[in-house]
Amino acid sequence: MQEKKRNLVVYFQLGFVPLFLLFLALFGWFEKFFGWKDGPLGLHYGIWFMCYFSYLILLISAVAFFIVREKSESKEG
Amino acid sequence: METQFQASPIYSIVLFLYFAVVIGIGIYFSKRVGSDEDYYLAGRGLNAPVTGFSFSVTQMSAGSLVGMIGVLGTIGYNYLPVCIASAAAPWAAFIIIGERIRRISEKVGALTYGEIFERRFGPSVKLLYGIAVIVFIIPLITGQIQASGNILQVVLGVPYVYGMIITTVIIVIYVTLSGMFGVAWSDFIQGVIMCVGVLIMTPAVVSSAGGFSQGLVSLKAIDPRLIKLTGFVTGTWVFCNVVTWSLFQIGGNPHSMFRFLIPKNMRTLRRAMLWALACNVIIFFSLSFVGPFSRVLLPDLEKRDLTMPILATRVLPPFIGSLLLSAVIAAIMSTVDSILLLVSSAATRDVYPVLSKSKADPKKQLALSRYVTIIVSALGFLGAVRPLDLVQWLVALAFQLLASTLVIPIILTCWWPRFNKTGALAGMLGGAITAIIWFIVGWVQYGSLSQWPGGWWPAVLGVAVSAVFAIAGTLLTEPPPEKVVQEFYS
Numbered sequence: 001m002q003e004k005k006r007n008l009v010v011y012f013q014l015g016f017v018p019l020f021l022l023f024l025a026l027f028g029w030f031e032k033f034f035g036w037k038d039g040p041l042g043l044h045y046g047i048w049f050m051c052y053f054s055y056l057i058l059l060i061s062a063v064a065f066f067i068v069r070e071k072s073e074s075k076e077g
Numbered sequence: 078m079e080t081q082f083q084a085s086p087i088y089s090i091v092l093f094l095y096f097a098v099v100i101g102i103g104i105y106f107s108k109r110v111g112s113d114e115d116y117y118l119a120g121r122g123l124n125a126p127v128t129g130f131s132f133s134v135t136q137m138s139a140g141s142l143v144g145m146i147g148v149l150g151t152i153g154y155n156y157l158p159v160c161i162a163s164a165a166a167p168w169a170a171f172i173i174i175g176e177r178i179r180r181i182s183e184k185v186g187a188l189t190y191g192e193i194f195e196r197r198f199g200p201s202v203k204l205l206y207g208i209a210v211i212v213f214i215i216p217l218i219t220g221q222i223q224a225s226g227n228i229l230q231v232v233l234g235v236p237y238v239y240g241m242i243i244t245t246v247i248i249v250i251y252v253t254l255s256g257m258f259g260v261a262w263s264d265f266i267q268g269v270i271m272c273v274g275v276l277i278m279t280p281a282v283v284s285s286a287g288g289f290s291q292g293l294v295s296l297k298a299i300d301p302r303l304i305k306l307t308g309f310v311t312g313t314w315v316f317c318n319v320v321t322w323s324l325f326q327i328g329g330n331p332h333s334m335f336r337f338l339i340p341k342n343m344r345t346l347r348r349a350m351l352w353a354l355a356c357n358v359i360i361f362f363s364l365s366f367v368g369p370f371s372r373v374l375l376p377d378l379e380k381r382d383l384t385m386p387i388l389a390t391r392v393l394p395p396f397i398g399s400l401l402l403s404a405v406i407a408a409i410m411s412t413v414d415s416i417l418l419l420v421s422s423a424a425t426r427d428v429y430p431v432l433s434k435s436k437a438d439p440k441k442q443l444a445l446s447r448y449v450t451i452i453v454s455a456l457g458f459l460g461a462v463r464p465l466d467l468v469q470w471l472v473a474l475a476f477q478l479l480a481s482t483l484v485i486p487i488i489l490t491c492w493w494p495r496f497n498k499t500g501a502l503a504g505m506l507g508g509a510i511t512a513i514i515w516f517i518v519g520w521v522q523y524g525s526l527s528q529w530p531g532g533w534w535p536a537v538l539g540v541a542v543s544a545v546f547a548i549a550g551t552l553l554t555e556p557p558p559e560k561v562v563q564e565f566y567s
Binding site for chain 1: 161164165168172343344347348350351354355358361362
């Protein structure tokens with residue numbers, strides 16, 4: 001069970017990479033075919049995402065992975 | 078803003094202080110190197126922050142602090158995906174192979190990736206790995222040494238060759254004296270300098286550009302494409318860049334991946350990778366501001382590679398500015414020292430034992446490692462003596478060839494029990510040959526080593542073909558012996 005849980009966390013993490021690429025593709029596609037409305041401060045929403053949220057998501061996902069792994073290991077002794 | 082670099086004695090003083098500290102580290106740790114395990118893995122006794130920072134700054138080179146800011150200034154936010162991809166690289170590599178490769182190396186008692194390949198597939202794969210690393214990675218050293226010559230020429234006002242001699246000699250001293258101890262601890266200090274430097278520089282640059290909002294307005298006025306995600310580049314270009322500089326670090330940066338084998342246990346490795354990620358996020362997040370906004374401050378700068386040195390001296394107090402200039406040299410040195418250790422280990426532990434069919438005793442092996450370190454740095458230096466424009470493309474070529482050769486075999490070794498020797502050899506050769514052919518096709522069609530048909534990078538095709546060959550080669554031949562599978566996966 002613990003091994004399954006551990007693997008789930010790995011798969012979630014692996015999922016981050018294609019998800020990130022998907023976001024990139026979507027933003028590129030929206031920009032190309034629909035044009036973008038400017039976001040706050042005149043910067044495109046896609047840039048805001050790239051600039052701030054992706055770093056944040058990366059950090060949160062890494063810390064979550066770390067906590068789950070540490071907990072599962074301490075339970076196993 | 079003035080676009081000429083003004084040399085000042087404070088820059089020289091701080092730089093030489095930094096050099097003295099790095100040499101001091103080498104001398105201090107030299108007594109702790111008693112075996113080649115100490116030399117290559119620091120006796121597996123480094124703590125998490127040192128290992129993490131070492132991983133992070135090894136991945137970053139002159140290309141990150143100098144080249145990336147230059148490109149961000151040229152194409153603005155179009156280059157941002159590459160920043161986030163580079164920031165994510167250590168964590169992506171750790172998730173995909175880090176824990177597994179660490180566990181395997183402990184189980185089979187291997188100190189290098191070559192030795193892991195040997196235990197799994199036999200000496201032929203180890204030999205191929207060793208040769209690929211030695212042949213493909215030397216241009217990376219050449220490119221870095223050349224960059225150090227250029228920067229010291231600008232900052233200290235010394236001739237280009239003297240700049241390269243200073244850097245090379247200092248690196249050789251601390252690497253040969255203290256091996257991974259000196260490399261990792263100097264990397265740690267270099268990482269701290271880089272983080273502090275960019276953290277101070279970022280608000281100074283944004284503020285000099287009139288604030289964040291005004292800076293964006295100014296960027297848009299220069300060229301509206303600067304604040305878009307695409308415009309200067311195509312989707313294919315973005316995709317290839319993101320995949321190459323994040324996932325392909327696994328094979329393209331074997332000197333960073335070496336760090337997975339260093340920590341004393343898994344918990345230390347995990348903590349180390351959080352430190353690595355934090356360091357990466359700090360630096361690349363900061364560059365995401367400094368790069369585009371440098372275009373506002375230095376719109377007419379022709380050589381955009383000089384952005385960092387010029388900004389450091391224009392927007393920061395002299396002492397802080399000189400620390401940041403030291404950080405640029407630190408980025409170069411932290412990459413070269415790790416490559417030297419990697420090539421040395423590939424030569425003495427992977428290639429030499431297979432070709433000589435014997436194993437040197439530990440003392441001889443350690444002496445051999447030091448000689449190889451000196452020889453390889455001399456080769457890198459000689460390659461950089463005559464600066465060629467070609468060198469920067471050789472660096473990209475080296476990274477892509479390594480990635481094409483090693484990414485898939487390393488990943489499958491970690492995750493696929495069925496993966497066998499035929500698959501490993503087919504994957505390595507298939508990836509390398511595909512990338513070489515694609516480089517040649519690009520050269521024939523465009524006369525360039527950085528343009529390819531359809532915009533598809535050689536590393537992307539190389540890794541794809543490597544995967545097909547590795548899987549087909551494995552499935553069409555006998556599975557590996559059960560004993561080997563048990564040893565790796567039990």
